[in-house]
Amino acid sequence: MRASVLLIAAVAAVVPASVRAQSAEDADLDLIPDAIMAPTPDAPAVPAAFGGDTRTNLYLEIAPQAPLWRSSAIAGSTEQPDWRSRASLDLRLETRLGEDWKATFADRMDLVFRDGRDPEWNDLRNSLKEAYLTWSPDWSPTWISGGHYLDLGRVNVRNGVAQGFNPTDWFKADSVIVRTSEDPSVLREIRLGTVMARGQTVWDGGSATALFAPKLANGDGTPNMSAFAPGFDRTNRQNRGLVKTAVRIAEDFSPELLLFKADAEPVQIGANLTRGIGDSVIAYAEWAGGRSHGLVERAFRNGRRTGSLRPSTPSVLPVDTELRFRSQAALGLSWTSAINLTVSLEYHYNGAGLDRGEWRSWTDRAALSAAAASQFRLITGHAREAQEPVTRDSLFVRASWPDAVVDDLDLTALARLNPYDGSVFGQFDAAWYLSNIWTAGLTLTASVGDGKSEYGIPAQKGSVQVRLVRYF
C-alpha cells in the first residue's frame, strides 16, 4: 500500500504539470452532449417572419376557478357561485405602415361562465386595450440620435418603477374590466389604455414626453357594462395632461420627473428613481404629491357621481373633505439569490388613505351597522378600482422564481399586508411551460384576518384556479 502511494507520487512528480492540467481540463468536454459535438452543425432555424413588418402575439386561455367563501357581516350578502370559468382571447398586433408610420392594436375578450344562478350576468366582456397610430418622422437634427414620435389613439401609458403600487401611474384608475388576477403585473397587461395624443422625443441620455387625453364621456352613472362598450367612461371622463422627462445626470442616476393635471384638480408632481446595489440588489423609489382630497372623500364623490350613493346620504363617520397636499410613495428593494429567486419588498404610503385610527373607527362601525358597512364597502371598492392602498401604510412582497425546482416551471408568490390589523392577502402562481406554445398554470389565493380586518372582511376567502394557455 505504502509502495503504491510512493509510486503515484513519483509518477506525479515526473509528469509535467501542464499535461496533468490538460487532462483535467479535457474532462469538461465529456460533459457536452454528443448531439452538440456532431461534426456538422445544425443551421440555426430562423423563422420566415423574423424581423418582418408585422408582429403578432395571440393566445387563448381557459381558466376554471373554484372560489372559497365565508360569511362576513361587513361584506354583506353577495352572490357566491360554486365555480366560475373564464375563456380569454388576447391579441396584440403591431405593424409598420410605410417608412414613418406604425399601427398598434391590442384587444382582449373574456367570456365568463358561472354556475348559472344569475341570468342577468353579462358573460362576455371585450377590452379594447390599445388602438393607435404612431408617426415617427425621420428629421432628427444631428444632436439627437434618437427620434421623435407622435401617437394618436388609445394608448396604455404606464408610469412608475414600483411593482405593487404606482403613485405616478395616473392612468390606472378604473382601467381593468375583468380582474383575472391580483398580481399587479397581470393587471397592467389586461387593462384599458386611454385615448390621447402623445408626443415624445428621445435623445442620447434622455427623453421628454407630453400628452393630452381628452374628455370623451361624462362618466356619470355606472360604467357601461355592455359587452363591447369601449370604456371611455372609465378612461376618458375628464381632460388630463402629463409632461415627463428622464435625463441621465450621472452613471446609474437617471431620475424621471412628472407633472400631471386633470380637469378642475390641482397639479400633481411625481418622480421615479432606481439604483443598483452590487450584483443582486435593485433599490427603487416612486413618489407623487399634490393637493388632493382624501380617499374617503373621493370615494363618496365617486359614489354620488355613479349613483351608488345617494347625494343626500351623509357619511356615518366624519370625513376629511379638505383639499390639501398629500403624498403617495412606494419604496422597494429587490434581491436576486444565486438560484435566481427574486424577492421584492415594498413599503407603500398613501397620504390620502385611512390612518390607523380612521381604519379602526371605520371597521368597528361597519361591524355594527349595515349603513356603515355599505359605506365601508364603497371606500374599499373605490381604492380597489383606483389600484391604491386603502390604508396610509401597507406592505407588499413579491417573489418570483423562474425554472424553479424543475425546468420550465415558474413560481410566483405575492402578499399584501395591512400593518394596522395584521391581515394578509396572498397569491401563489405556478406556470409550467409544456412546450413553446402550451402553458399550464395553477393559481391559489387566500385572504387571512379576523372579521374586522382588511383581508378578513371579503366574503371570498380564497380560490383555486387552473389554466391552460395556447400561444399562436
Next chain:
Amino acid sequence: MFAPMFHRITTTACLLAFALLAAPAAGRAEPAPTAQEVLAASDTIRNPDRPFSLTTTLTEYRSGKAADRMLLTIYAKADSRNGQYRNLVRFVEPARDLGKLMLRDGTILWFYDPSSKSSVRISPQQRLLGQASNGDVVTVNLSKDYAAELAGNETITDGDKQSRSSLKLDLLAVTEGVTYHRIEYWVDKADYRPIKGKFYSETDRLLKTAYYRRYERQLDQDRPTETIIIDGVDTNLVTRMQYSDYHYREIPEAWFQRESLPRFQAD
C-alpha cells in the same frame, strides 16, 4: 462569442493593429505582449470593432437531450466612455416571449414587456427568461473589467476536439458589479483566439464553463460562431449558442436607455 457573453463578452478597443503586432512569431524583435494585451486581442476576435447585430439561437440541453430553444437578436455597440459594450436583446422565440426586450448598459439592466408596456429594472444576477437573460446573453469586454496574469502554457483540447497550444490567463475582476469574480481563460498561443473560459463567483464557486468554437469568417475576421456553456452547479445543463446573420449596423446612442424600449422597431 457571447459565451462569456454568457459572462458578458465583448470587445471593443480597436486593437487590430495591436493584434497583428502582438502575434508571437518566433524570432521577432518586439517584446512579448503582456497578459492584458493578449486578453484585449482576444476580445477583438470575439467581438467586432464596430456596432453590429446578430441572431442567436440558444438550445438548452438537459442530460444530453435538447429541451428549450430560444431565438434572439442582439444589437451591440461599445460605449465611448468606457469601451464596454451595451446590448439590446430582442426575443423572437418562443411565441410567448415575442417582442420582449432586454437592455444592458454596464450593470444597468431593463426588461421590457410590450404587453404591459412596463420596463422593469433587474439586477445583473437576475435571469428572467431562461439561459438567455442578462449577464448570460450580453457581451463583455473582458480586458476592461479584468486584470490578466499569464498562468502558463498549456496544451488543451478545444471545443472542436482539436489539440491546441494555449496561453492560460488568470483574470481577476477590477470593476465593481461584474458577475464573475475571477476567470480562468485559455487562448490560442498562435493567434489569441479564445478557446475556453471558466467563470467563478466571489466565493470561488465554478459558475460556468464556456467553449468557443466553430470559427468562421464573419465581419472581416475569423470569429467563433458557437459557444457551449456548461453550468457549473448542474453539469447536466448545457447551453449551445449559435450565432448567425452578422451585420455591421448603425445603432443610435439613444437606444440604450429605458425610454427607448417601447419605441424599438425591429427591421
